Amino acid sequence: MTDARELQEQFEAQRRAFAAEPFPSLATRRDRLARLGTLCRRHRDEIARAISQDFGHRAEAESRLAEIATVLQAVRHARRHLRRWMRPRRAAVPWRLKPGRARVHRQPLGVVGIIAPANYPWNLALLPAVDALAAGNRVMIKPSEHTPATSELMARLAARYFSAEELCVVLGGAETARDLSALTFDHLLFTGSARVGREVARSAAANLTPITLELGGKTPAIIGPDADLAKAAERIAFGKWLNAGQTCIAPDHVLIDAPRLTAFVEALRAAVSDFYPRGAASDDYTAVPGSRQRARLEAMLEEAHDRGCRVIALGERVELPGGAVKLPPTLVIDPNAGLTLMQEEIFGPWLPILGVRDFEAALDHVNAGPRPLALYAFTDDAERRRRVLETTHSGGVVFNDTLWHNAVPALPFGGVGESGMGAYQGEAGFRRFSLERSVFLQARHTAVGLLNPPYRRWLLRLLGF
Structure with missing residues (x-):
């Protein structure tokens, strides 16, 4: 079990690592995603056994289909489209501000926290991690304490394929989840019940931490x-x-x-x-x-x-x-x-x-x-x-x-109202874990100086037009 002090230390280590590399290159992000894919592919038999052990019996085909294949598919999709997602997007400029130029610059947020449930212990921990890594973030995952074999395997494999400053898995129960949700993450994603989701939202609100909640409901x-x-x-x-x-x-x-x-x-x-x-x-x-x-x-x-x-x-x-x-x-x-x-x-x-x-x-x-x-x-x-x-x-x-x-x-996954807030998966997930930053580049020669005070009567007529 990871105590509050260890959580804070791990969080600070990821924060320092992000500060040293605030905008990972396309090659770095693709490498991290490739390692996550390799982790899932090489160890799929161990993963299926661990999940079945936690459930008492889990059909192997279900674990491969709904846990492992979905993560591998998400990794392939992100690596294929990542160059386009990272590219700044041009924005239209009003005629009064031309020849100035504008764009939207997508920037990593920093450190992302993920709290995952027990029903799909591999999928619902690592699918959002794919999006967060693609967006260039560092990731801390708290898997469910109700699937101990799967959670311990995830922590062991994560330590083998990633540095703790890139992606780490922290183990513990409800108290660890509460301590994690109290950290000053740049974004926190929780999947689980509406009752616990409300607790996570209250805890995150103390730090104004942006959150995504996936809560289910009566479909x-x-x-x-x-x-x-x-x-x-x-x-x-x-x-x-x-x-x-x-x-x-x-x-x-x-x-x-x-x-x-x-x-x-x-x-x-x-x-x-x-x-x-x-x-x-x-x-x-x-x-x-x-x-x-x-x-x-x-x-x-x-x-x-x-x-x-x-x-x-x-x-x-x-x-x-x-x-x-x-x-x-x-x-x-x-x-x-x-x-x-x-x-x-x-x-x-x-x-x-x-x-x-x-x-x-x-x-x-x-x-x-x-x-x-x-x-x-x-x-x-x-x-x-x-x-x-x-x-x-x-x-x-x-x-x-x-x-x-x-x-x-390519479809966003998320809820609305009591079934959750926010969506991730694919480009929607990349954007969820990115800062979409407004950028305006003023031209050397521009007419905007005519808008400076003192304001003239002709300007008021022009603005009215």
């Missing part, structure tokens, strides 16, 4: 009347039960016109059977780590049972050696709006399905709640897509699928 999936139910069920099942629902952009609940609800339930049952032939016992199905998280999920489901909801378990609960547990995919039909299941982000394998009057009623339901991190709509109708884009707010929108917008490096 809806809307099934349009023209949607193919089998295809929609397959894609929602993938997005929902990847990582056993422990994904901040997983479909949290489904809204469908009531007459087709039963048919959609059967389509989901078929999709889950195809994906996980042995139910939760399938090797490709991931465990839910942590007794506290499982107790929270089981209390949600028990409350739904007690309130008379129709609950359909698509498998059996599976106990694993070492105390890990797999909770099966489970549908909850037409739950009451007052249930905890419908008030809090589920972050697990329960999927409420609500029958609504029509597509417009589904949009009204979305707009009545907090703005989500993502919104999924299954429809080929151009007018319905326009209605989704123009009448709702969310961090991202996907039509006819789930999750995959987060796999497009």
